[in-house]
Amino acid sequence: MMRLAICILFAATVFSVGQFAGARLAHGADAPVGLLAATCAGCHGPDGNSSGPATPTIARMSPIYFILAMDEYRQGVRNSTIMARIARGYSLAEIQAMAQWFGSRPLLPVVQPFDARLASLGKDLHERYCKKCHLGSGPVAGRAGVLIGQWSPYLRASFNDMVEGRRPMPTNMKRWVDRLVRIEGREGLRALFHYYARGR
Ligand code: HEC
Numbered sequence: 001m002m003r004l005a006i007c008i009l010f011a012a013t014v015f016s017v018g019q020f021a022g023a024r025l026a027h028g029a030d031a032p033v034g035l036l037a038a039t040c041a042g043c044h045g046p047d048g049n050s051s052g053p054a055t056p057t058i059a060r061m062s063p064i065y066f067i068l069a070m071d072e073y074r075q076g077v078r079n080s081t082i083m084a085r086i087a088r089g090y091s092l093a094e095i096q097a098m099a100q101w102f103g104s105r106p107l108l109p110v111v112q113p114f115d116a117r118l119a120s121l122g123k124d125l126h127e128r129y130c131k132k133c134h135l136g137s138g139p140v141a142g143r144a145g146v147l148i149g150q151w152s153p154y155l156r157a158s159f160n161d162m163v164e165g166r167r168p169m170p171t172n173m174k175r176w177v178d179r180l181v182r183i184e185g186r187e188g189l190r191a192l193f194h195y196y197a198r199g200r
């Protein structure tokens, strides 16, 4: 698991392409991207802005992170309720096209409850412990995924999957999470998620 996480962190695209190259294509020819994206809208919302708390928003997602996520679902190394089955139905070219398409949609931060005091503490902690990789939203966020403005129930479940070993946590990230918990305690971790729920 650890070797896989390192592999993913340092060779994300090469690794993904390698895996996909050996995969059987579900369709004969690749479908137009608008049609493909429409099949995702039922759950992820039009333009990828989701209105269901357990379904993440995927608008403005970094294409590298998008492709990596689909690859992890396909391989079954990332816990999921539904995406493992869905991700296996597309070719690499189709996934790349969707990654570009969703990456260029406008992101509407989710409006959801948060604790104002914890959220401002969380902003400070995010800048110290998480921002070096989770830069913000959109393609500039690199391969680490969007945290700020994402659905809180999804994000917490996703984080728990990493902590409890149902999804690889990058080694570098683990170092920062451990440091945060050691210095700021559980309260620090809780504060972070209130900041992500506030969305700005
Ligand atoms: C039936 C509902 C449903 C459909 C249809 C669906 N998704 Fe998902 N998607 C989810 C859920 C729920 C998750 C969270 C993981 C899980 O539980 O499967 C998710 C997670 C994801 C993620 C990971 C997001 C992150 O922040 O890491 C990506 C990327 C994604 N979906 C892309 C797609 C694409 C592309 C399509 C269309 C081809 C699609 N999904 C269709 C429900 C759906």
Ligand code: HEC
Residues within 6 Å of the ligand: 008, 009, 056, 068, 069, 129, 130, 131, 132, 133, 134, 143, 144, 145, 146, 147, 155, 158, 159, 168, 170, 172, 173, 176, 177, 180, 192
């Ligand atoms: C050294 C870089 C790095 C640091 C620092 C870092 N992360 Fe991450 N994080 C990543 C990467 C890379 C991913 C994507 C991993 C994957 O999908 O395989 C990720 C993914 C996540 C996810 C899952 C997102 C999703 O959409 O499912 C959460 C939640 C998360 N990180 C929380 C945090 C928190 C909280 C901190 C600060 C305490 C933090 N990370 C610090 C690199 C980092």
